[in-house]
Amino acid sequence: MLEIQELHAGYGGGEVLRGLSLGVAHGEIVALLGRNGMGKTTLLRCIMGLLPHAAGSIRLEGQPLSGLDCFEIARRGVAYVPQGREIFGQLTVEENLRLAALRGGTIETGYDLFPGLRARAKDPGGSLSGGQQQQLAIARAMVAKPRLLLLDEPSEGIQPSVVNEIADIVTRSVRSMGLSVLLVEQNTDLALRVADRAVFVDHGVDAASIASRAVTREILASYMEL
Amino acid sequence: MDRILIFLLDSSNAILVLMLVSLGLAVIFGLMNVINMAHGEFLVLGAYGVLTLQWAGLPFAACLVIAPMLVALIGLAAEELLIRRTYERLLDTILATWGLSLVLRQGLVLIYGPGSHAVAAPDMGSVPVFGEIYPVYRLVVMALSAAAIAFTFWVFFRTALGLQARAVIANRNMAACLGINTRMLDRLTFAFGAGLAGLAGAVMSPLISVDPNAGLGWLVPGFLSILVAGLGSLSGPIVGAAGVGAVDSLAAAISSPVWAQLTVFVAAIIVIRFFPQGLMALKRREA
Numbered sequence: 001m002l003e004i005q006e007l008h009a010g011y012g013g014g015e016v017l018r019g020l021s022l023g024v025a026h027g028e029i030v031a032l033l034g035r036n037g038m039g040k041t042t043l044l045r046c047i048m049g050l051l052p053h054a055a056g057s058i059r060l061e062g063q064p065l066s067g068l069d070c071f072e073i074a075r076r077g078v079a080y081v082p083q084g085r086e087i088f089g090q091l092t093v094e095e096n097l098r099l100a101a102l103r104g105g106t107i108e109t110g111y112d113l114f115p116g117l118r119a120r121a122k123d124p125g126g127s128l129s130g131g132q133q134q135q136l137a138i139a140r141a142m143v144a145k146p147r148l149l150l151l152d153e154p155s156e157g158i159q160p161s162v163v164n165e166i167a168d169i170v171t172r173s174v175r176s177m178g179l180s181v182l183l184v185e186q187n188t189d190l191a192l193r194v195a196d197r198a199v200f201v202d203h204g205v206d207a208a209s210i211a212s213r214a215v216t217r218e219i220l221a222s223y224m225e226l
Numbered sequence: 227m228d229r230i231l232i233f234l235l236d237s238s239n240a241i242l243v244l245m246l247v248s249l250g251l252a253v254i255f256g257l258m259n260v261i262n263m264a265h266g267e268f269l270v271l272g273a274y275g276v277l278t279l280q281w282a283g284l285p286f287a288a289c290l291v292i293a294p295m296l297v298a299l300i301g302l303a304a305e306e307l308l309i310r311r312t313y314e315r316l317l318d319t320i321l322a323t324w325g326l327s328l329v330l331r332q333g334l335v336l337i338y339g340p341g342s343h344a345v346a347a348p349d350m351g352s353v354p355v356f357g358e359i360y361p362v363y364r365l366v367v368m369a370l371s372a373a374a375i376a377f378t379f380w381v382f383f384r385t386a387l388g389l390q391a392r393a394v395i396a397n398r399n400m401a402a403c404l405g406i407n408t409r410m411l412d413r414l415t416f417a418f419g420a421g422l423a424g425l426a427g428a429v430m431s432p433l434i435s436v437d438p439n440a441g442l443g444w445l446v447p448g449f450l451s452i453l454v455a456g457l458g459s460l461s462g463p464i465v466g467a468a469g470v471g472a473v474d475s476l477a478a479a480i481s482s483p484v485w486a487q488l489t490v491f492v493a494a495i496i497v498i499r500f501f502p503q504g505l506m507a508l509k510r511r512e513a
Contacts, residue, residue, distance in 0.1 A: 048403055049402075050399055050402075050403070069402070069407075069409075070399070070402035071403075071405050071406055071408065074402065074404060079403075080403045082400070086397055086399075086400045088392075088393055088396045088397060088400070089396070090392070090396055091389075095392075098386075098389060099401070099404050099406070100404050100405075102386055102389075102405070102406075103405050140404070144404065
């Protein structure tokens with residue numbers, strides 16, 4: 001459902017993505033793995049339309065996304081949970097969810113996913129704990145009823161016990177809805193446990209695409225260690 | 227006692243209109259990070275709008291409704307043609323909107339001449355207020371200003387549009403990631419802010435001398451109101467305008483309007499010197 005071909009992009013003069021190609025099938029969870037600075041977050045920002053790409057193409061269900069504004073890409077069914085979560089700290093939990101539900105969808109989807117959020121509905125998003133903020137960011141993305149979910153470092157800065165709980169809930173929900181997911185995650189054990197396939201990104205290109213089960217310690221070592 | 231009452235009514239009148247002006251400035255700055263130096267001219271355009279529509283034979287009430295809308299449309303055009311090209315560059319917004327203010331001012335001189343005009347005051351008579359005779363129209367000005375302020379708060383805190391605007395203020399990129407058309411909100415907000423200024427000019431038009439340079443006298447206290455209370459909230463300009471307006475009225479009653487302006491400036495400088503983040507920041511720190 002998502003096809004990326006020969007993508008080139010970067011910031012200022014520096015090119016970060018140097019001809020990356022990637023596909024995500026319907027209902028497939030793909031983990032993007034690789035060392036820091038290899039272009040994983042840049043790729044997600046390109047798909048979301050937050051960063052223009054210099055060359056190459058991004059297609060969603062066969063439709064090109066190039067040149068579309070971020071809000072148009074969002075309306076076509078791409079939801080983004082950015083690194084650092086970026087919830088609206090001054091707005092209440094409910095307002096955060098309502099923003100995502102303005103164009104179809106209901107905030108109940110978010111509360112069903114993480115019932116703990118309901119008790120905090122009237123509290124400012126910024127008053128939540130790190131784990132709850134991540135729940136809110138994911139719930140906000142799911143409320144919009146996306147077709148493709150982009151997750152950037154969802155486990156960052158959250159207690160390990162909470163991480164696994166959130167991961168299980170999200171994986172179950174994504175599977176039942178048949179969502180496609182592109183996951184950037186430093187915790188490779190977690191990423192390989194939930195993903196169908198891992199794409200290793202190295203120096204701005206897709207270096208390898210391997211089924212999660214077939215990823216060995218040696219493969220991980222060759223792409224992940226400095 | 228009677229004089230104090232009249233003084234309080236007159237002060238409330240000035241303060242409420244100043245609140246409208248600074249609210250418009252704050253809305254535009256909050257959402258778009260644009261310091262609108264042409265805000266005073268938008269106000270003057272509101273007054274000229276009433277003048278022109280009155281010449282065309284429209285009843286005063288209709289002028290009050292249509293003139294702010296015309297100013298909002300002019301704001302919309304200015305945003306599309308000029309302001310949007312300066313986003314992300316704060317200093318350029320000052321230069322661009324200052325240029326716009328010059329163009330608008332000279333445009334008014336070309337069309338209406340450099341002299342001042344008087345808008346015919348609607349004949350509403352006077353009523354006794356707590357035993358004092360007070361012009362009805364001034365009460366209408368207060369009511370309209372208060373209603374417009376309440377409407378602005380309602381839009382921002384009770385409607386889906388306002389929720390989206392607050393999201394854009396907090397985090398523009400993330401708002402776009404949720405499917406919010408931030409460009410559309412920029413247009414609407416600028417037009418809305420301009421419309422608030424236009425309304426202030428329209429309601430005040432029978433009470434002031436309508437001339438091309440009348441805007442500056444509103445722009446400066448409008449900015450002071452925002453600076454004194456602090457940026458980053460809608461209640462800031464309300465509190466600031468109350469303070470600036472009260473000091474101005476009080477000083478003007480005791481001495482003269484010239485001394486009043488000086489007093490306001492000195493008071494503002496003292497406040498900003500000791501509370502650089504504004505008086506509202508003080509409250510936030512305690513909370």
